[in-house]
Amino acid sequence: MDERKYNMAEEVKVFSTWASPFALRVIWALKLKGVEFDTVHEDLINKSPLLLQYNPIHKKVPVLVHDGKVICESLVILEYIDETWKQNPLLPEDPHQKANARFWAKFGDDKVMQSIGGGVLLKEGKEQEEGFAASMENLKYLEEEIRGKKFFGGETIGLADIALGWLAHYLDIVEEIVGLKLIDQEKFPSLAAWKQEFANAPIIRENWPDRDKLVTKYVVVREANLGKGTPK
Amino acid sequence: MANAEHVKLLGFWASPFVRRVEWALKLKGVDYEYIEEDIFNKSSQLLELNPVHKLVPVFVHGERVIAESFVVLEYIDETWKQCPLMPQDPHERAMARFWSKFVEEKILFASWKSMCSLGEEKEKAAKLTVDAVEKIEGELKGKRFFGGESIGYLDIAVGWMSYWLPIWEEVGSMKILDPLQFPALTSWMRNFLEHPVIKENLPPRDKMIIYFQKRSQEFSSRPRG
Secondary structure, eight states: OOHHHHTTTOOEEEEEOSSOHHHHHHHHHHHHTTOOOEEEEOOTTSOOHHHHHHOTTTOOSOEEEETTEEEESHHHHHHHHHHHOOSSOSSOSSHHHHHHHHHHHHHIIIIIHIIIIIIIITOOHHHHHHHHHHHHHHHHHHHHHHTTOSBTTBSSOOHHHHHHGGGGTHHHHHHHHHTOOSSOTTTOHHHHHHHHHHHTSTTGGGOOOOHHHHHHHHHHHHHHHHTOSSOO | OGGGSOEEEEEOTTOHHHHHHHHHHHHTTOOOEEEEOOTTSOOHHHHHHOTTTOOSOEEEETTEEEESHHHHHHHHHHHOOSSOOSOSSHHHHHHHHHHHHHIIIIIIHHHHHHHHOOHHHHHHHHHHHHHHHHHHHHHHTTOSBTTBSSOOHHHHHHGGGGTHHHHHHHHHTOOOOOTTTOHHHHHHHHHHHHSHHHHTSOOOHHHHHHHHHHHHHHHHTSOOO
C-alpha cells in the first residue's frame, strides 16, 4: 500500500490567491493526484508574515509547504509534486517526452503569457497590434504541437497542459475585455478543441475562479497599466 | 542502446547557454559533434531544428531534438547516468531548479542590462544584480560547490557567473562581484574555474572582451522606446 496516497500524517499546504493562474496549477496537480491539502488564502495587498517567511525572495504565490519543506515557483512545485506523489503522473518516463513537456511549459510562460498578458491585455493602439501579432505567432506553434493529440500530455493531462491551462479560462476574459479573438476556431482548430477538452475535464472544471470577478479585476489591471481611470 | 546514438550540439562560442550544455556533456564523458553557428547569420539547419526560438543551444540525440539549455541539461542528466548532476531528493531538486531560474532571471539578465546601458539605468540594473547576488551567496552555506563536494546541476546552471560576469563587469565598467561582500561566491568561482573539465572548456578571454564590447555598444546605441 502506498501510504503517501492516503496522506497519513502528512502536512500539505498551498498558499494561493483566488485569482492566481499560477497557484491554480498547483491546486490542479494536487487534486488530480488525490493529495489532500490545506489552502492558505493570501491577500497580495496585505501579505501574511508566513508567506513572506516562506517566500522571501519573490514574496509571491503559490508556495507549497510539504512536511515543513518549502517550494516556490509554480513549475518547480509541479515537478516536486510529480516526483513526490507518483500516482497519475504529470510527466512521462521517457526523457525526450519529458523534455518536450518542459519546453512547452516554459514556452507558455516565457512567450505566450508575455505576448497575451503584457502585449495585448495591458496595451492599446499600435503596441497592442504588435502584441496581437506576436500572440498569433506563439499560438501557431501551440496549434502545431497539439494537432492530433487530445492533450499536450497525450491521452491524459500532463505538465504542459497544466502550465498552459490558463488559456482555457483566462483567455476568454482577456478577449472579452480587449474585444479581440485570439484562439479563433478557424485559425486554431486543434487549440480551440484542446481548450474545450481541458476546461471541461474533471477536477479542472470544478476549480476555475469566478469569471465575473476576474473580468472586473483585469479591467482594473488594464486601466492601471494604461494610466486611465475610466473604461474606454 | 539509446546512449550510443549520435549526439550533436549546435552552439555559439561566446554563449553561456551553450557552454553549460558542453560542461554537462564533458563531465559525463559523452562524445558529441559540435557545430558552430553564426548567430548573426543563422543556418537553415538551426532554423529547422529550433523554429520556435531560433536560438542556440540546440541538442540533437539520434532523432530527438531538444532546445532550451535547462531543458537540455535535465535531458542529459536523465539519459547518461554517470556523474549525476541533479540531486536525488525531490526537495533538493526543487531547490536546484528554483535557484537556477532565479539566477537566470535576476542576475544574468540584470547584469547584461547593466553592461549594455548607461548612467542611471546602468546603476539601477547593477544594484538589482548585487541584491540578487547576495541571495545566491547565502545558498552556498559553506559548501565547496552548490552541489556539495562535487559539481552539480546548479553549479553548471550558474557557472557562467564565474567567467562571463567578470568579463561583463570589465566591458560595462560595473562592480558586482565584490570579494569582501561575497567571500563564499568568490571561493566557489575559483573552485569552479579550477575544475579540470571547466578549465579546458572556456572561451578565450581576449576574444570575449572584444565580442561583448561590440554587443554592448550595439545595445546602448539602439534608439529607445
